[in-house]
Amino acid sequence: MNKPLTRPNTYRSGPDAQGKFGGFGGRYVAETLMPLILEVERAYAEAKRDPAFHAEWRRLLTHYVGRPSPLWFAERVTEHLRAKAAPGHGARVYFKRDELNHTGAHKINAVLGQILLAKRMGKKRIIAETGAGQHGVATATACALFDLPCTVFMGATDVARQQPNVFRMKLLGAEVVAVESGAATLKDAMNEALRHWVAHVEDTYYCIGTVAGPHPYPAMVRDFQSVIGEEVRAQMQAAEGRLPDVLVAAIGGGSNAMGLFHPFLDEPSVRMFGVEAGGHGIETVTGHAASLTGGRPGVLHGNRTYLLQDENGQILEGHSISAGLDYPGVGPEHAWLHELGRVEYVNATDAEALAAFQLCARLEGIIPALEPAHALAHVLKIAPTLPAETLIVMNLCGRGDKDIFTVARLLGEAV
């Protein structure tokens, strides 16, 4: 049933007018939402052409978020890996420091773009889903700044394990709804946000936190997050006088990865790795959240993509040490890049991520979020095998403050 994928002459032209990347993406929503999705699409197309919209977004990125985020040469990680590498090997490792953004992750880049869009559309309320709470915090932050009421849907399981972010959202004036349905994690939060949206279509904008959902969300969130890759291109040119050779990013829904990759997709010399959450191991049935390497195509949350599902097409719960990665789907553009082979999708287990988390703290003095710790785990595997002149950029897309309680518990420490 898959349409055969023909290799495009550019990887950057998607999606088509139907919101499709190859056979992935689209708009699989109930009729009640269809007119609204089309309205968001029209409004975004107009905003994209409006220089004033871009100027306002850029102003916020510079003066409120603190962009551009630095590109840091991780010298101690590089030296550490070279010590284990064969002579002449051990790539130069750079971190894209999006954890330094206001609110501590990349999520704010796309949130500010979407909130400006919601205001243009005359929407009066904002809703969002969140897993780890980073997207919820970013949305609550932007809503405080723009004086918009904000409701964040969060699985009850995640509410319990991410208490600091729940309290942050409340301080910022947002209402947090604990979702009890299903396994009460990110997928259920997204279901509930979509249900709420259906009932409040007139005045409400749904601010989606990743490159998933119905068209135009995957393309729109990617466009906003592409600021990451665009900065990397300029910064690497300044630092090394050339393009990077390898890009590595963690994949939950895939927004920080799409943001880093997209500006480089048509550079054949740049290899890209998307690192999914391997959890307890990809060979376990529901012990991981690796939709691309451990799932198969299907339809959920408005788009056709790779999903964790059983043989009857019922959706499975993912597992990851990281609450931001345990989503059973993945953005449709990643599904397409996976089938084309343009991006290599791999995974890192809970244990590998936990080790990388600690290593990063000790060697670089940076406590990463558990999500980019998965990306770092893959860097630790490949950097020693690559020639010493190879330039790797890893998206350090979030800081680890939110995770210290989880990590302390796993390490047997009382905090």
Next chain:
Amino acid sequence: MASRIAARFAALRAEGRGALIPFLEAYDPDRATSMEILRGMPAAGADLIEIGMPFTDPMADGPIIQAAGQRGLKAGATLGGTLAMVREFRGQDDATPVILMGYLNPILSYGAERFAADAAAAGVDGLIVVDMPPEEAEVLAPHARAAGLDIIRLIAPTTDAARLPLVLNASSGFVYYVAITGITGTRSAAPEELEAAIPRIRAHTDLPICIGFGVRTPAQAAHAARVSDGAVVASALIDTLAKSLDAEGRATPDSVRRVLAQVAELAEAVRGAR
């Protein structure tokens, strides 16, 4: 062969009344109980029957139908099992139209072409696929058409004049008007809203129009069947079933009787409406 759906609406038009379309979720709370409810529905006054196919992530459903789906899945519901229920039902009733309602992913997983063929062979008459708008219907609609199954489309209060022809052109059998902007089992539309909405659709189609979402009481069903061609009642019946279950969520000797008694009450009201 004229379809059961067309034949049934023609007969109802001759009688001068609208249809009662009760809903049950397959395997809720177990296969035998849901089979008994299905078997009892025509005698209780069901004119058409809608069967929900359980899905883990029912985007358009409120807590009542979500819980029914969870119970069904726990009892082992699959698409194959649901089709087997319809095949068994056809052994006793070859006239009452059966419509399956569900979400796209289990159908894609089963194989859209095989599902359409197997559903038609089992005696299914139409499909409602909530998350398959006309824009995305190519995956299933040609196979449904080839198998002789109707694709019944939802029209919402948000469906504007520009979209209406697109959605109606992609419909067959009947048109399902979603009475509220919202999910199932939450609130009900005001009578005036329905009285304004149905003629707006009627102007664009000759297909029968039925109203669902928020039709709970006999009076609401009678009104819906009067202003349109039929009333779909789902959450109110599932609520009754859910309340009849024991503390472990198992059916009690009362479960089937109570649901069918409510179908009979609704049917009486619908039949008295004209």
